[in-house]
Amino acid sequence: NAGVMQNPRHLVRRRGQEARLRCSPMKGHSHVYWYRQLPEEGLKFMVYLQKENIIDESGMPKERFSAEFPKEGPSILRIQQVVRGDSAAYFCASSPNVPKRTNPGLGPGANVLTFGAGSRLTVL
């Protein structure tokens, strides 16, 4: 089991160019999450996708950022017209299913996410 595979590991772009980051989830996982880690900060949720569906994109900037998870192939995080502030590590995680809530008063079950090694974007 190869785990969550992200590529490229490192990407350098000039301002105004496009960046495409790819994520192949673990075998058998159909849920993908993207997180961004700015320098000296923790990870911030960006988007949650299932196959062919965006479930929650509340953490995505409204402009220039988009994500997809097609029926075939990896999930793609796309950043158009990159700016220096986009320089960060972008982590992908996957999980096999949505945890079930057996009691509305309790939180969701802790289905563990498996993270990739990240893609480090540098914008010059």
Added chain:
Amino acid sequence: AQSVTQLDSHVSVSEGTPVLLRCNYSSSYSPSLFWYVQHPNKGLQLLLKYTSAATLVKGINGFEAEFKKSETSFHLTKPSAHMSDAAEYFCVVSGHARGYNKLIFGAGTRLAVHP
């Protein structure tokens, strides 16, 4: 809403001495809590998780954490630090968003281990 606060941005210990990384959480219901470790230029590795079973959770590499509801804390400890423990540690709470696992990360604690 859920949130997590890591009380120390940097912790420095000597090899062989105990490690304590502090974390407080906020949650409107019984949370799921995790500790992840990130070595330089590497991905994240799960150390341990709490999911409303035993309050003392044992993880990998000798780490453990205790869930204390009265203190809303989930501190990470290890009896004896190794040089290889030097890394960034993240306390994480599972957010309640449409029933799925939306993880909310603390800002991280960088652990340095000196000979």
